[in-house]
Amino acid sequence: MSGSREVAAPATVFAGVAMNWANRHKQWLAASLVLLALPHVPGLNSDFGRSLLSQMGIAAVFALSFNVLLGQTGLLSFGHAVYFGLGGYAAIHFMRVINHGLPLPIPLVPLAGAAAGLLFGILFGSVTTRRAGTIFALITLGIGELVYAATFMLPGYFGGEEGITASRTRGPALFGLDFGSQLQVYYVIAVWALIAAMLMRAFIRTPVGRMCNAVRDNPERAAFVGYNTQRVRLFAFSVAGLFAGLAGGLHAINYEIVAADSVSALRSGTVLLMTYIGGVGHFVGPVIGALILTWLQVSLSGYTSAWLLYLGLFFLVTILFAPSGLAGLIMMHGSIVHTKAFWRVLRAYAIALVPAVFMGIGAVILIEMSYRVSTQPELGTRMRIFWITVDAASPWPWITAIALLAGGFFVFRKTWPIVAVAWNRATDEAGAVNMTAQRR
Amino acid sequence: MNVKPEASASERTPPALELRDIRKSFGATPVIRGVSLDVHEGERHAIIGPNGGGKSTLFNLISGRFAPTSGSIVLCGEKIAALAPHEINRRGLARSFQITNIFPRLSVYENIRCSVLWSLGYKYCFWRGVDKLRDARERTDRILEQIRLTTRRDAPAGVLTYAEQRALEIGITIAGDARVILLDEPTAGMSRAEADNAVALIRVVSQGRTLLMVEHDMGVVFNLADRISVLVYGEIIATDIPSRIRRNEAVQSAYLGSAADA
Ligand SMILES: Nc1ncnc2c1ncn2[C@@H]1O[C@H](COP(=O)(O)OP(=O)(O)O)[C@@H](O)[C@H]1O
């Protein structure tokens, strides 16, 4: 036997294994490359852009953890911020200890958050997961209020109104990184977000992860095939707590402060909106929801003080017209994108978009004027909306806005049959393609 | 009552299932009024009786869905009355439901696989990929073939036809390899051909196990059962081998006659 062969064989085996691994994890490799490149994309390569990306990453992990409960196990929690916040507090205290000389690198801080999230997930979960449905939802609400109150009752740990601060730059140097720049912080968040997403994806595919689905669908039958449904729910709750805590830890690194708002009902509500808007039925749904809602929060609040109202409206429209969320909408189109009739669908959308835009403009003018008149009268009645200046004291802007809204809605309704016809064509065609594929 | 034609067999091994004076009331209404029954190891035992007689309720008591008001239930020598359903299942008893009770959003394949996981010892395992469990995959595939749903394996269970869902119902029940199997009207609502398939399947999967089944189709019952119990109005009025049940006058007047009229 020649020596070169002996060397070549393990090398080819290794290359084969590596190729195989890369092939099976294509989507994760792609995601890593995107995450790597994003902070250098024009428009996002500023401190503002990188801060936005960091917030998106945190929100994505938080929303994914929420969907372990909602989408995977069918548990609607109104208090998921508890685990985010308690994870955040644990992480910020851990960071303070590092500031005072504990020789551990700052990027490990989120692990303290994850540990706290897991711990409190097990602790509170053993109470809440005894029940499902409405009772479960109400208990989570109660615990949320309890923990929020505790942040003011125990100022030593929670820091009261001001919260707890720490510095991410005062730690042992790691490969020359000091985490002073937003770019470095972004990469810490991106790496953890990727790891968290992979682990949560893997959890779905474990025996207990599958049983979460079974318990969601039919808890009674799950019991009759040997599973204690409370225990299964507790697993889901603990895992959700762990990753919410991790997200809270990332939050602590990103802001260097954790305060009562991190456990608040508002944050619990926001993660619910994100997850729902993105779509609970698909793994990437919560990520989509987190990205869009974070972007809306950050950008809309710069344009209008009525931004919460727009978020609420956006949520309503999504729930009403796309109950399976944006991911559901995307998947729906995935099945017809290859059909010849797909361009007809797009054309129908373009037609429907025209009255929808008029409708939207009317609605925005109404909202902005009402908001100004009712909540900010000190700013006067003259205001700029889009590119026009209007005076809310005159009846004409109101009449115009109502006409736009009503007229737009009327025409919009008329365009629906066009969309429906195009859709039916496309789905018929997709169905026919599927049939022939099956026959073959 | 309580005739034991196979007394010699029952002396050797304890009964697989032993009911002693089971009673159950819903509020003030007694539904099960003192049922005692021994189901022997390896026996196929059918329960017949008029609608509303308490057959499903009896199954609910044995399987832990409800706790009996009084009485004892012993499964292979172990008291199980008032245990939770999952604890009874883990001790080797599986049941099907008269009203289909499946995981509607999971695929047919997942429905069966969820039912094999505990019995293969995977429990609350969260460190292994479920798709990599070879024994679970093999057992699931085998069950799918047995219930003839292999071609539907990826369909969500909720979209199956009624007969397919009934087959899946049986599949979920037998997937966990339980020693004692309770089937509540497994062929109800099936066509003749579908019912024949189901009976053939039940015959195969109950081999070497103990089977207790509620069935309305007398052809199926007399063909499949080793012994038959007649439950009328919450009481067992006769337990015997099929040929003697057919000749039993009390049974004929209480049940078979009226069933023949219907
Ligand atoms: N959960 C329950 N609550 C109250 N009554 C019940 C309940 N389950 C069954 N019953 C009553 O018990 C009686 C027996 O029902 P069941 O066991 O379903 O009979 P079978 O299966 O023999 O047709 C019926 O009168 C039914 O109304």
Ligand SMILES: [Mg+2]
């Ligand atoms: Mg019944």
